[in-house]
Amino acid sequence: MGLLLEAPTTSFVDRLVWLAEKLNKDALSSFASLAWAAWFCRNKEVFGDVENINPSYVATGFMKLKMEYGEYNKVGSMVHPPQIPMRSTWSLPPTTFVKINVDAHVRHDVGVSFGMVIRDEGGNVVAAGVRRIASNWRPALAEAGAAQFGVEVARRMGFEKVMLESDSINVVQAIRQRQRGAAPIFLLFDDIIDMSSYFSSFQCSHVKRAGNTIAHNVARWDVMVGSENICTHSFPQSIQTLAGLDFL
Template sequence: MAVNSELHRRHIIEDNYCQRCREDVETVTHAIFKCPTVRSVWENSSFWEEVQQIGEESFEVFKRVTEHYSHHDVYTFSALAWAMWTSRNKALFENSPHDPILLATGFSKYVSDFQVYSAKVFGGRRGNGGISNSTWKKPPAGTLKINVDAATFDDAVGLGVVARNSHGDIVFTGARRWRGRWDSCIAEAAAIHFGVELAIRFGYRDVWCESDALNVVQKIQQKQLGYNYVFLFISSIISLSSSFSSFICSHVKRGGNTVAHFLARTVPPEANEIVNFEQFPESIITLAEMDIG
């Protein structure tokens, strides 16, 4: 994309700074996500947490969104990103005063209108293959519900698991940290595998596993096989799940998976595995209460 950093690298222009804010070099990441002129749009969206984690490689965030969010959310995120690029071009080339928030709202409405139209024309056949919950839901009586998540760091991967009963009470939490650089899809599959391992270890028979990694959940639901490393975890999860009397694997949006997300991101660097059955930290209890919809 023809941002100033790229044009400067090609010796087309002399100044690589953002012409709108003059505070930083204009990269794709800066133009779409980090420039103060567009920041308020992302702050008021459901994607702010993801945007805050963006490094210099802007397309990594698109990968995370497609893995953790529903198709509807992916369309909305893409519309907002395109709206911010349009906002940039309007300011630079059309000298057109406008409100980025109103522009983003208009783009989002186009996406929403198209999805309504698409559902009528195609009969909703473009769904994601299952219902994604926005909030945490209690499992049936006698079923253990385990929520899992993964977090990737520069040189390690954190895995988080929280298990709750039909009353919403925490039964146990688990956290594991492995050294190495992992693809986020593999890390999410490893988190589900960790959760299933713990459920088997502690003798549970009826298990509902929930993750915010939509593509991994779909692979498990569809019992997909393949040669990528992620399928080593997928095939093992499918095999292990046969030992349960009942097993469900479903997708939940990030907002309904906050406890597992917190555990994955805060596992101590020196820890290999931590499992806790009592005296849960106040931060975990508070997040668990907020999780419940």
């Protein structure tokens, strides 16, 4: 209790980050579980659904879920997933494929921008675009949002064989392994996986940031909140220059 009194009160995020530096992993996960239980009960109170709600039982249930997840995670950690190849430079997609490179730009107190660029088997840029939303997403969620945006545009444009590429290893791993979960980020992964079934062939790969420079640049294009800008011709000189550098 004393530690909580010392924690920042500016926001829950600030408090959680502060506690993460003070608590061990098990204690922090217990705090998060109890905070989740408190928020669950708060919502029940706000929306008038408090009948048969016992906060002590709710807290106990959430702590039980946390312990069960810990035991499951110990078993799961014994199985090592296949390693995902990591490239440092951009490379051409397979013949007859297009490659979608994606990146996100988190603009604090402004919103999040998703950038994507589509290139054909010859390395030619065939589309580039950005979408900006007002939400203040964390970086991991933003990277997943950029991947979802890129796949959505490729589907709208009617491409059949698609390779999605990101510099976020966690996003690539989640898509390749078709991971499922209850957190908000999994809604984006579910959408990507569902859309991938519309292509005749779909692949997902990882590249280091140095090989993702065009998408990184496009994610910083200026566009109004709640809108997107998709170019399919007359690309800015900066995009053409960066595309040419990939072959040097």
